[in-house]
Amino acid sequence: MRAVVALGAALCLVAARAAAEAPPGNTIGYVFTDLFWSVYQTDGAEECPQGFNDGPREQFAARFPAPEKLSVEETRLAMEAATWHPSGAPHDFAFHEIESTYAYGLDLDGESGPNDFRHPDGSPGIDNEIYRAVGCIIGFRGPDGVEYIFQSKAIKDEAYNRMMINLTGVDSLENDDSITVTVYRGRDELLTDATGEAIMPGGTQRVDRRWGESLIRHTRGRIEDGVLITEPIDGLVIPWQNLQVPSVQRIRGARFELRLGQDGAEGLLAGYADVDTFYYQLIRNDSTHHLANGQISAISLYKALRRLADAYPDPETGEHTAISTALDVRMTRVHIVDEADDGRDDPGGSAFPVSGR
Amino acid sequence: MRSLSERGAAGYRAFLFLLAGFAAAMSVAGPASAGDWREVPLPPGFQVIVNELEGPVFADAEGRTLYEWPQHVLRNGYSGEAPGIPGCYGEPTTVTAGLMSPYPAGIPLPERDRRPACTALWPPVLASEQAEPVGDWSVLERRDGSRQWAYQEQPLYTSVRDRRPGDVLGGTRRRYRRDDPAYRVPVGPPPALPPGFAVKATSVGRMLTTASNDALYAFAEDTADSTACRGDCLQRWAPATAPALAAAQGDWSLLERSPGVRQWVFRGKPLYTHRLDRHSWSRQGSDVPGWSNVFLQPAPAVPASFTVQSTLAGNVLADSAGRTIYVYQCADDSQDQLACDHSDDTQVYRLAICGAGDPQRCLAHWPYVRAAAGEESPNRTWTIVAIDPLSGRFAAEDDPGALRVWAYRDRPVYTFERDKQPGDVHGGGIGEWRGMRNGLRAFWLRDDYMQGIL
Numbered sequence: 001m002r003a004v005v006a007l008g009a010a011l012c013l014v015a016a017r018a019a020a021e022a023p024p025g026n027t028i029g030y031v032f033t034d035l036f037w038s039v040y041q042t043d044g045a046e047e048c049p050q051g052f053n054d055g056p057r058e059q060f061a062a063r064f065p066a067p068e069k070l071s072v073e074e075t076r077l078a079m080e081a082a083t084w085h086p087s088g089a090p091h092d093f094a095f096h097e098i099e100s101t102y103a104y105g106l107d108l109d110g111e112s113g114p115n116d117f118r119h120p121d122g123s124p125g126i127d128n129e130i131y132r133a134v135g136c137i138i139g140f141r142g143p144d145g146v147e148y149i150f151q152s153k154a155i156k157d158e159a160y161n162r163m164m165i166n167l168t169g170v171d172s173l174e175n176d177d178s179i180t181v182t183v184y185r186g187r188d189e190l191l192t193d194a195t196g197e198a199i200m201p202g203g204t205q206r207v208d209r210r211w212g213e214s215l216i217r218h219t220r221g222r223i224e225d226g227v228l229i230t231e232p233i234d235g236l237v238i239p240w241q242n243l244q245v246p247s248v249q250r251i252r253g254a255r256f257e258l259r260l261g262q263d264g265a266e267g268l269l270a271g272y273a274d275v276d277t278f279y280y281q282l283i284r285n286d287s288t289h290h291l292a293n294g295q296i297s298a299i300s301l302y303k304a305l306r307r308l309a310d311a312y313p314d315p316e317t318g319e320h321t322a323i324s325t326a327l328d329v330r331m332t333r334v335h336i337v338d339e340a341d342d343g344r345d346d347p348g349g350s351a352f353p354v355s356g357r
Numbered sequence: 358m359r360s361l362s363e364r365g366a367a368g369y370r371a372f373l374f375l376l377a378g379f380a381a382a383m384s385v386a387g388p389a390s391a392g393d394w395r396e397v398p399l400p401p402g403f404q405v406i407v408n409e410l411e412g413p414v415f416a417d418a419e420g421r422t423l424y425e426w427p428q429h430v431l432r433n434g435y436s437g438e439a440p441g442i443p444g445c446y447g448e449p450t451t452v453t454a455g456l457m458s459p460y461p462a463g464i465p466l467p468e469r470d471r472r473p474a475c476t477a478l479w480p481p482v483l484a485s486e487q488a489e490p491v492g493d494w495s496v497l498e499r500r501d502g503s504r505q506w507a508y509q510e511q512p513l514y515t516s517v518r519d520r521r522p523g524d525v526l527g528g529t530r531r532r533y534r535r536d537d538p539a540y541r542v543p544v545g546p547p548p549a550l551p552p553g554f555a556v557k558a559t560s561v562g563r564m565l566t567t568a569s570n571d572a573l574y575a576f577a578e579d580t581a582d583s584t585a586c587r588g589d590c591l592q593r594w595a596p597a598t599a600p601a602l603a604a605a606q607g608d609w610s611l612l613e614r615s616p617g618v619r620q621w622v623f624r625g626k627p628l629y630t631h632r633l634d635r636h637s638w639s640r641q642g643s644d645v646p647g648w649s650n651v652f653l654q655p656a657p658a659v660p661a662s663f664t665v666q667s668t669l670a671g672n673v674l675a676d677s678a679g680r681t682i683y684v685y686q687c688a689d690d691s692q693d694q695l696a697c698d699h700s701d702d703t704q705v706y707r708l709a710i711c712g713a714g715d716p717q718r719c720l721a722h723w724p725y726v727r728a729a730a731g732e733e734s735p736n737r738t739w740t741i742v743a744i745d746p747l748s749g750r751f752a753a754e755d756d757p758g759a760l761r762v763w764a765y766r767d768r769p770v771y772t773f774e775r776d777k778q779p780g781d782v783h784g785g786g787i788g789e790w791r792g793m794r795n796g797l798r799a800f801w802l803r804d805d806y807m808q809g810i811l
Contacts (some may be wrong), residue, residue: 057459068463072453072690073714076460077467080789081713094405160670160806189635210644211669211805214780239669244807246670280775284786289432289536292459308424353763 020174028173030265030331031164031186033199035238038104038128038268039135039142040120047100048136054137055295056288059093083283083298088306095300097308098135103128105326106257106270106313113270116308127324129308130273133301139294146294147242147282154242156199161239162186162213164205164258165223166336167228173260181230183219184336185212186236191334199332200276202269203264205337207338223255228258228265234273243285250274252312252322258329267333272311272322279305387562392607392704393653394546398492400484400506405546408525409657410738410766412556412563414545415508417515420522422543423482425511429539431456436539436694440510445475450691457690457789466691467705475693479514479527479541482506510542516541518767524737526767530558532811536790538688538696544592548605548653551599551621557638559810560674561802562652565623567630570637573597575626577647581610584620584627593645596620597628623651638811640803655735660763662729666779671804675682676726679779680772682800683723684765686793698768700742704749706795711771716747723771723784723797725762740764771797785809 030059041047054062060079067075094118103117105128112125134140142148155161176334182222184207208215215237221230236254240247254271283291291298309320394405394566395415402418410568415423417493426445428437434456438444455462466472484496484504493509506513515525528541537545548556550565557564559759565573574594578585586594599619610622621628628651631642643649662677674682678810687697687706705714712718725744734740743759745752762769788796801809 028366058458067461068452068465071465072467072491073709074463076453076457076690077705077709077714080795082711084710084787085713085718158806211671215669241670241806243791245791246668246782246804246806247786248669280787282782284791285787287790288460288788289458 001069009010019135020172022171022172026170027166027168028170028260029164029166029205029334029336031162031190031203031334032203032329033190033332034152034330035155035161035163035166035327036142036148037130037134037140038328039131039140040100040103041135041141045136047098047102048096049099050096050136052136052138053096053126053295053297053300054093054166055137055297056292058295059297061298062093069225079299082287082289085178086299086302088303091299091303093297093300095304096136097304098132100135103131103326104268104328105131105156106255106268107254108253108255108270108272119164126326127310128326129268129310129323130278130305130325133304137294137296137301139291139296146286146290147296150242150285150290151240156190158241159187159189160241160246162188162190162205162208163215163238164334164336165331167260170223173223173262174226179221179223181219181221181228183215183217183236184208184214184338186334186336187212202335203332204335204337207336207340209338209340212226223260226259226261227267228256228260230256232271240281241285243290245285247281247284248277248312249281250277251325256329258331263330263332263333265333267306267329268326270324272327273325274322275305275309276321278323286332311345371397376696382622393549395549396496397546399496400488400491403511405496406523408523408543409736411530411543411558412545412548412654414525414543415513416522417482421515422519422523422525422527423506423508423513423540424479424516424528425508425513425544426479426539426541428513429533429537430535431539432535433458436692438512441497441507443481443497443505443512445479445512445514445693446500447474447476447480449474450693453690454692455690457794458695460690466689468703472703473695476694478517478695480517482513482515513544514541517703521737529766530749531560532557532808534793537686537793539694540688551603551606551609554621556653557811559638560656560800562655563653563721564638565628566638566655567597570638571630572634572639572642573623573628573651574642574648575623575628575651577649579627581622581625581627582612584614586627586629592641594629594648595632597630626651629749635805636808638808639805640810641805657738660728660732660735660739662732664779665802668780668782670782670801670806671809672802673780673782674802675779676772676799677729681776681780681784682726683771683773683780683784683797684800685768685771685797686788700744700749700751700767700769707749710796716749720746722774724774725760726770726772728761728763738766740767742767742769744769765800770800772796793794 064075101118102120103126105126107125108127117126118124139145139147164186168180170179186205187208188205191200217233219231219233232253232255236251239251240249251271258265258267309323312322313320404416405413406416407413426438428439453464486504488496495507497505497507499505518526525543553568555566555568575697576586599621608624612620612622612627614620634641664675665672666675666679685698689697708714711723728741742764743752743754744762746760775783782799784797785799786792792798793804
């Protein structure tokens with residue numbers, strides 16, 4: 001037993017020394033392998049005392065108990081029209097918001113108000129109104145919710161979603177008061193073990209300068225006790241294709257809080273999601289069929305998002321255009337190759353001229 | 358930030374480059390010719406016609422393209438015809454089939470009093486009493502005792518959308534998937550290919566691939582008798598090797614790269630696959646200078662005023678100001694799976710998606726792509742049509758308020774008001790089933806992520 005304890009202590013010491021050392025070239029890169037809206041959920045769903053929300057199937061049945069006496073225009077197309085031309089006005093279905101003190105996320109505005117959550121670790125002032133909106137929708141809850149399942153799969157399988165961060169000027173993974181953080185999109189498959197399922201550290205990712213140049217962002221950060229804390233990035237665009245429709249999420253004031261390791265990183269990406277972008281990304285990829293499987297009423301959700309939006313007021317109407325959020329992030333260490341840096345030809349090539357973004 | 362028109366001009370320049378890129382590919386691609394397909398026996402009165410988009414198709418004596426309606430499994434049911442069993446008849450269906458999950462079956466369909474029967478849109482190709490099977494052609498008996506031609510056991514139809522001999526407006530060979538409707542598909546002779554190769558219809562032409570759907574490429578510096586791709590080049594490019602007994606035929610010949618190693622050559626260019634391609638039907642290898650995909654037949658030219666714009670996922674076709682072009686797709690939730698994407702079809706589906714039933718909102722959200730004065734249709738695929746903007750129906754050109762708009766395969770195309778700058782594609786997937794069954798799809802010319810060109 002003592003030998004085991006001694007071995008464990010030795011390993012911890014090795015790990016601590018490794019973290020304290022500078023990575024090769026003072027640079028370390030990580031690729032996203034998990035990214036999903038952070039939902040604090042208890043086993044008994046105590047945060048949803050009213051139960052879970054109804055979806056399109058249940059709302060259709062309630063609204064049209066005898067559809068055979070109506071028409072396609074009066075039923076299905078009426079619901080589709082309301083989905084694709086949403087309104088923030090109240091409607092006749094109850095919507096269950098989260099009723100919990102706790103949420104994951106960050107204090108984005110530096111204030112602790114009555115609408116803020118408390119982090120399970122006790123930290124006050126957590127801003128996460130998307131959680132308030134989606135937390136009682138089955139489709140957004142892990143591990144069985146349809147959004148959770150599809151996004152968890154797509155983030156690994158779809159190269160369109162291949163986001164990564166590169167940290168440069170790193171003197172130590174334990175403490176460094178100033179590093180540079182660059183966000184890129186990669187263009188390669190993830191390195192896996194022989195099963196093809198487990199993502200392995202040590203793979204290589206080429207920076208996507210063919211289609212993804214407009215996604216590149218730079219910010220500064222610091223590492224405190226092994227945790228990376230970045231300054232906000234205003235206008236982070238995250239490619240988000242979970243059901244074959246290439247789309248994006250736009251996060252304003254985006255910041256990372258990640259525990260760094262030699263093989264990976266884990267933590268939160270928080271900021272303010274653009275409401276319309278969030279909504280249309282969801283419904284364009286899912287359509288009503290998949291929304292129904294997750295009991296996600298787009299019509300009801302849009303009203304909640306509009307009601308709970310809490311940032312970036314429209315200068316003309318005063319209506320908030322963005323909503324606070326946090327995403328759970330897991331990353332695996334990769335070697336990032338930016339062929340634009342060293343003068344070599346991009347294997348993707350620049351021979352094919354492009355324009356636009 | 359540059360203005361839309363400035364960005365559009367940049368896009369146009371890119372488009373000229375694109376055409377130049379295509380021209381390089383044209384050394385391998387060209388208009389379809391008699392050698393492009395395999396000769397098959399035809400019953401008397403039938404012929405093969407080459408369409409500029411679909412390639413060779415079967416047609417009847419009047420030049421009407423023949424279509425089949427293969428069975429297609431949808432999410433919660435299936436539609437189409439099983440081999441040997443006609444399923445398209447003269448009684449209009451009146452209620453939904455429940456194929457449009459999550460909506461139930463049995464809901465009365467729109468415009469029931471005017472709803473056409475399946476055979477009103479898809480007249481069966483009837484056979485005379487004396488007709489005899491020939492090759493893959495056979496004769497089936499319909500419920501009323503009439504006889505119908507079939508090819509490879511699939512009942513054959515013509516389309517009322519085809520107005521001129523050689524039109525293929527009723528359907529396309531472009532790939533469709535589980536969430537697409539059960540489409541009608543033009544039927545034609547098989548392409549003349551050695552074993553191990555295939556042809557895929559895409560938005561940019563009929564692409565040559567391996568039988569396992571890997572894109573094939575040609576190198577500009579190669580000739581039929583020599584290759585410049587040796588040594589390090591082969592780390593990226595894999596020659597399409599031929600078996601020892603393979604024989605040259607038609608457009609196909611062979612190059613002996615080294616003793617005992619033979620490579621397929623198509624129209625004078627040795628063929629390769631690209632080892633870094635991530636997915637089937639890829640065009641990623643064409644980014645490498647000198648290399649191009651191989652097409653049996655290029656797609657017809659797009660209107661000269663259109664541009665190509667780069668997006669996060671690839672290149673889209675755009676209007677002169679750089680706004681992404683969208684095509685509306687629709688089939689109803691009947692067992693007949695009748696299309697609703699044409700201006701002669703009911704417009705209630707389109708109006709629901711584009712404007713919640715309000716034509717003015719549709720015009721604001723999804724404006725038609727107007728043809729400028731003096732612009733003319735470049736071919737039969739891209740045409741200028743007159744549209745009544747409120748009804749969405751075709752109009753006479755001199756009708757008051759009629760718009761001259763661009764149409765692809767006789768269907769008007771649109772831009773999306775939420776696309777604010779070139780390269781925006783915020784409208785793709787809007788509508789039911791990610792835009793596949795009642796909605797809008799971006800006109801992709803190249804995508805590296807979701808096979809949108811298929």
